[in-house]
Amino acid sequence: MSIYYFKKGEKMKTIIEVKNLTKKFNNVIAVDNISFNVKEGEMFAFLGPNGAGKTTTIKILTTILSPTEGKLKLGGYDVNTQEKKVRENIGVIFQDYSLDDELTAYENLYYHCVLYSIPEKERKPKIEDMLNRVGLLDRKNEFIGTFSGGMKRRVEIARGLLHSPQILFLDEPTLGLDVQTRSLLWTQIKKLNKEKKVTIFFTTHNLEEAEKIATKIAILDKGKILIQGTAKEIKKTTKTSSLEKAFLKLTGYDIREQQADPTDKFRKRFRK
Amino acid sequence: MNSVLIMMWERQVKEYFRNKYRMLATLMLPFLFLIAFGFGISPMFEQTGNGNYIQYLLPGIIGMTILMGSTMNGMSLIWDKKFGFLKETLVAPVSRTSLLFGRCLGGATTSIFQGIIVLILGILLMGFQITDMLLLLIAIPFMFLIALFFNLLGTSFASVFDDMQSFPIIINFLVMPMFFLSGALFPINNFPDIIKFIASINPFTYCVELLRFGFGTVVEFNVIFSFSILISLIVFLGIIGTHLFNKIEP
DSSP states (O other), X not given: OOOEEEETTEEEEEEEEEEEEEEXXXXXXXXXXXXXXXXXXXXXXXXXXXXXXXXXHHHHHXXXXXXXXXXXXXXXXXXXXXXXXXXXXXXXXXXXXXXXXXXXXXXXXXXXXXXXXXXXXHHHHXXXXXXHHTTOGGGTTSBGGGSOHHHHHHHHHHHHTTXXXXXXXXXXXXXXXXHHHHHHHHHHHHHHHHHHOOEEEEEOSOHHHHHHHOSEEXXXXXXXXXXXXXXXXXXXXXXXXXXXXXXHHHHOSOOOOOXXXXXXXHHXXXXX | OOHHHHHHXXXXXXXXXXXXXXXXXXXXXXXXXXXXXXXXXXXXXXXXXXXXXXXXXXXXXXXXXXXXXXXXXXXXXXXXXXXXXXXXXXXXXXXXXXXXXXXXXXXXXXXXXXXXXXXXXXXXXXXXXXXXXXXXXXXXXXXXXXXXXXXXXXHHHHHHOOOTTHHXXXXXXXXXXHHHTTTSSSOGGGSOHHHHHHHHTOHHHHHHHHHHHHTTOOOSSOHHHHHHHHHHHXXXXXXXXXXXXXXXXX
């Protein structure tokens, strides 16, 4: 946390520092020597076509994958050596669901409280408050398995906000959500960002959303960062009128082969 | 005590008791073995002067129940990998060793429960007699340790394999020979040398021996010897399992 600079009279620390990050799965390069910084309190959007390496980067930042090369620091802690400290300071909402179907909504959230050592007395009111915010309080004792996709996402949002992390990672949080849930999600996220100064790091395919919400954007393709800056800066550099046009100009019009996630490929080695 | 360990334990136990069909399914095979072998082999066994077969068989069947139930608990890890709950626990600031052991202790608890049900069935249906109530106090902890061992084994395998379809096949491939070549159904003494040798390097042989001791049946090996083997295996697999569990990249 050494870099300080002034912007609109406010001191901002660097909270995520990524230097020369590379991740290889066998010989497939998923992330190719990328570097970027995220300042405290920023809403950082990580954009890119399918297979660009977004999810892999998030997995590395959240300590569940180890990088092949590179230095990463979150809130001043080294991701490789101080995993526990890093984990204490982050919250993650994954791209795919990570709830336990055989537990109720309340139990899922309760176990989250245990995992993040939220004091026992605070658990119940906190859980109920969160479930209320996502409109699921009356269904707290129902099994997750009976919930629809959108409802599961709402439970995950509630769970992600239970403990107050310094940095919240969201991997395509709005994928497949209806307008109402999407709006609810961003309202809650913005509130968290404003009130508690939580840094938000998210990926999305919805560029309008990114343009509206992110304070800083990085566009990634084939494992490399093509450009980073504010939406305005990116539009200016690429001489385009919208972020979508800038995105297409940078990444091309080719449709990507819907590749399996590199991890999935890696996993296949172990199958059979 | 470690709250994460308790949480994982509670979760495993809760989910076991919630799923009534799975509960019944895990008891089906031991029940069939008990009936088929109990009624089928019993008269022959007794004619050869080996004593009461039910007294001999039941500890083996309880062992089988624990062996199969426990190794199959690895499936819950594969399930969690596939449906995401594992990720939720892995990004949390908790020790992975507690996650692993909480899981395995929870699985061990449900296995003991199955074992006790089989014991009760044996007493009620087959006329099994508990000769010494005090020994039973040893039998239950033995059951627990055996269950812990096979939970660690199943979970270690599940850490490496990801495929829901092949996991049960792999486990069966491992478990079936362990069961049949262990002296759980017949005394090892009557086996040819090669099988005797295999039985002597089969961990399950010693588990059955310990159960026999706990239920007051004749044993072939020294109990302290069998017990030391089981404990060493638990320590060994504890280390291997922790290593493999730490290496999981969801």
